[in-house]
Amino acid sequence: xxxxxxxxxxxxxxxxxxxxxxxxxxxxxxxxxxxxxxxxxxxxxxxxxxxxxxxxxxxxxxxxxxxxxxxxxxxxxxxxxxxxxxxxxxxxxxxxxxxxxxxxxxxxxxxxxxxxxxxxxxxxxxxxxxxxxxxxxxxxxxxxxxxxxxxxxxxxxxxxxxxxxxxxxxxxxxxxxxxxxxxxxxxxxxxxxxxxxxxxxxxxxxxxxxxxxxxxxxxxxxxxxxxxxxxxxxxxxxxxxxxxxxxxxxxxxxxxxxxxxxxxxxxxxxxxxxxxxxxxxxxxxxxxxxxxxxxxxxxxxxxxxxxxxxxxxxxxxxxxxxxxxxxxxxxxxxxxxxxxxxxxxxxxxxxxxxxxxxxxxxxxxxxxxxxxxxxxxxxxxxxxxxxxxxxxxxxxxxxxxxxxxxxxxxxxxxxxxxxxxxxxxxxxxxxxxxxxxxxxxxxxxxxxxxxxxxxxxxxxxxxxxxxxxxxxxxxxxxxxxxxxxxxxxxxxxxxxxxxxxxxxxxxxxxxxxxxxxxxxxxxxxxxxxxxxxxxxxxxxxxxxxxxxxxxxxxxxxxxxxxxxxxxxxxxxxxxxxxxxxxxxxxxxxxxxxxxxxxxxxxxxxxxxxxxxxxxxxxxxxxxxxxxxxxx
DNA sequence: GCCGGAAAAC
DNA sequence: GTTTTCCGGC
Numbered sequence: 001x002x003x004x005x006x007x008x009x010x011x012x013x014x015x016x017x018x019x020x021x022x023x024x025x026x027x028x029x030x031x032x033x034x035x036x037x038x039x040x041x042x043x044x045x046x047x048x049x050x051x052x053x054x055x056x057x058x059x060x061x062x063x064x065x066x067x068x069x070x071x072x073x074x075x076x077x078x079x080x081x082x083x084x085x086x087x088x089x090x091x092x093x094x095x096x097x098x099x100x101x102x103x104x105x106x107x108x109x110x111x112x113x114x115x116x117x118x119x120x121x122x123x124x125x126x127x128x129x130x131x132x133x134x135x136x137x138x139x140x141x142x143x144x145x146x147x148x149x150x151x152x153x154x155x156x157x158x159x160x161x162x163x164x165x166x167x168x169x170x171x172x173x174x175x176x177x178x179x180x181x182x183x184x185x186x187x188x189x190x191x192x193x194x195x196x197x198x199x200x201x202x203x204x205x206x207x208x209x210x211x212x213x214x215x216x217x218x219x220x221x222x223x224x225x226x227x228x229x230x231x232x233x234x235x236x237x238x239x240x241x242x243x244x245x246x247x248x249x250x251x252x253x254x255x256x257x258x259x260x261x262x263x264x265x266x267x268x269x270x271x272x273x274x275x276x277x278x279x280x281x282x283x284x285x286x287x288x289x290x291x292x293x294x295x296x297x298x299x300x301x302x303x304x305x306x307x308x309x310x311x312x313x314x315x316x317x318x319x320x321x322x323x324x325x326x327x328x329x330x331x332x333x334x335x336x337x338x339x340x341x342x343x344x345x346x347x348x349x350x351x352x353x354x355x356x357x358x359x360x361x362x363x364x365x366x367x368x369x370x371x372x373x374x375x376x377x378x379x380x381x382x383x384x385x386x387x388x389x390x391x392x393x394x395x396x397x398x399x400x401x402x403x404x405x406x407x408x409x410x411x412x413x414x415x416x417x418x419x420x421x422x423x424x425x426x427x428x429x430x431x432x433x434x435x436x437x438x439x440x441x442x443x444x445x446x447x448x449x450x451x452x453x454x455x456x457x458x459x460x461x462x463x464x465x466x467x468x469x470x471x472x473x474x475x476x477x478x479x480x481x482x483x484x485x486x487x488x489x490x491x492x493x494x495x496x497x498x499x500x501x502x503x504x505x506x507x508x509x510x511x512x513x514x515x516x517x518x519x520x521x522x523x524x525x526x527x528x529x530x531x532x533x534x535x536x537x538x539x540x541x542x543x544x545x546x547x548x549x550x551x552x553x554x555x556x557x558x559x560x561x562x563x564x565x566x567x568x569x570x571x572x573x574x575x576x577x578x579x580x581x582x583x584x585x586x587x588x589x590x591x592x593x594x595x596x597x598x599x600x601x602x603x604x605x606x607x608x609x610x611x612x613x614x615x616x617x618x619x620x621x622x623x624x625x626x627x628x629x630x631x
Numbered sequence: 632g633c634c635g636g637a638a639a640a641c
Numbered sequence: 642g643t644t645t646t647c648c649g650g651c
Contacts, residue, residue, distance in 0.1 A: 021641085021643080021644090023643075023644090024643085024644075066644080066645090068644085068645070070645085070646085071645080073632095074632095074633095074646095074647095075644085075645060075646065075647090076644095076645095077632085077633075077634090078634090078635080078644085078645075078646080078647095079643080079644055079645075081633080081634065081635065082635090082643075082644075084634090084635090085635095091633080091634090093633095096632065096633095097632085
């Protein structure tokens with residue numbers, strides 16, 4: 001479904017001149033979250049919908065912010081209209097000055113806790129606020145990443161203060177002529193300095209890494225600017241996403257690094273209803289802890305480790321690794337609505353914050369929004385619809401992919417794309433668009449195996465996968481798998497974009513559990529020779545060793561019979577089984593996650609069975625506990 | 632009021 | 642790449 005234009009679209013403070021400056025939609029969100037501007041602009045109506053009560057004032061504020069004294073609503077609205085194609089915004093027809101954020105398209109990376117202080121009666125229209133910025137970084141990553149998002153919205157405090165000033169016109173890019181981010185910078189310096197743990201890195205770290213280097217987690221429906229949340233605002237403290245820590249040790253252990261990207265699905269039909277199981281009251285930056293999530297997290301963690309060919313101990317060097325909380329929809333949700341359910345936490349990520357041992361409460365001040373690539377314009381869509389269709393399969397799959405570092409992927413797939421995909425379950429769009437991507441490696445790796453990227457474990461995805469596989473087997477060509485695929489929800493229609501399909505389209509299955517491209521194409525020869533001794537890349541060797549160790553341990557403890565069987569099949573088989581197991585597990589999770597949340601599927605675990613997985617999880621948990629407590 | 636093309640500015 | 646500016650059209 002994605003077209004070239006649909007490539008990653010995100011808030012890229014550093015990547016482009018234009019985006020370096022505050023973007024209008026950020027500004028809008030900023031205003032929206034500030035109570036003081038509720039007379040000017042406020043959430044109203046459906047989820048994500050807001051009304052500009054005083055267009056002139058908003059324009060003025062915007063103009064002040066951008067040093068464009070001539071700004072007026074007409075111009076501002078034009079800018080807003082450009083968001084239509086980007087799908088950041090959408091016009092609420094029939095309502096004057098009313099627009100609606102498409103949070104499905106907005107993805108947060110490192111969502112910092114935002115100052116919710118001002119948020120008060122939160123309208124339903126206000127999206128939940130993901131809290132706890134998250135940076136999922138593998139050991140290789142550097143602290144600099146932490147600073148990467150410093151551009152804007154670094155921390156709630158800063159954000160709010162700046163916003164306030166900005167909005168009031170007291171602060172503007174042009175005010176001192178320094179930089180577009182001047183306010184932010186100043187704010188950070190003045191207000192944030194002492195707040196975030198990442199501050200500690202400041203100065204220590206090299207210049208920010210290119211955003212590409214960041215391992216970003218894109219949530220499906222973040223509440224970008226700490227949007228006020230509907231009703232139950234129960235979270236006073238913005239810091240801890242995890243009210244309850246699944247792990248021993250400070251409850252806050254996990255909190256800081258969680259990446260609560262929520263998958264928000266604006267659902268007109270389904271008013272937002274906070275669910276206890278959901279991290280609903282995101283306002284407070286709280287995540288409710290869900291054992292299942294923990295499990296997933298651990299699995300993911302294990303997987304990541306596994307994929308990295310690293311022993312979990314490798315993370316000891318990263319004391320602050322936090323367990324992200326994969327938030328999943330809970331069974332509580334009406335099955336019928338699982339697709340339309342309230343926003344769900346989308347992704348979690350592992351994050352580690354070097355140097356910040358006690359960051360339990362640090363909140364990552366970085367937060368990024370990632371947007372989906374803009375849809376083609378009408379003309380383009382019309383003209384290129386056919387093309388889009390043909391290319392959709394691979395692209396769509398890509399869209400939901402979550403790429404981990406190249407190392408990861410390379411090791412696992414031996415040429416396959418290293419992707420970890422996270423899909424929102426809430427709706428089709430999310431499924432398509434939400435993604436966690438390691439952009440840096442993505443490009444590099446993507447071309448290795450495009451199909452894999454699209455291998456999402458939704459029913460549809462599986463179907464697709466099968467078809468692809470078949471296709472591969474039959475043709476050895478992975479380029480045109482799209483035919484059988486049902487058209488994804490129509491992105492062509494802007495209106496549709498913001499609606500939650502009443503009926504899950506075949507492809508949306510509700511739960512997209514993008515498992516990572518850990519897959520071995522049946523028709524493709526394993527990179528590893530049966531003997532396993534011939535020309536095996538070092539990474540693969542590590543990988544194998546690691547997996548074998550894991551396997552042996554697990555097996556030794558409990559699945560002896562099975563273990564024997566597995567072993568009997570030989571290493572090669574083991575490899576294959578591992579992958580399959582991962583797939584199965586993904587399916588299982590997928591099904592289980594249907595109720596709602598988004599699961600972050602890091603690399604699939606080699607676990608052949610759930611039991612094994614459990615044991616691994618237990619061990620992983622223990623390991624993590626130890627590690628964390630050690631910190 | 633809203634839309635979106637076009638071109639320029641940044 | 643994003644936003645501003647201008648503008649014709651609905």
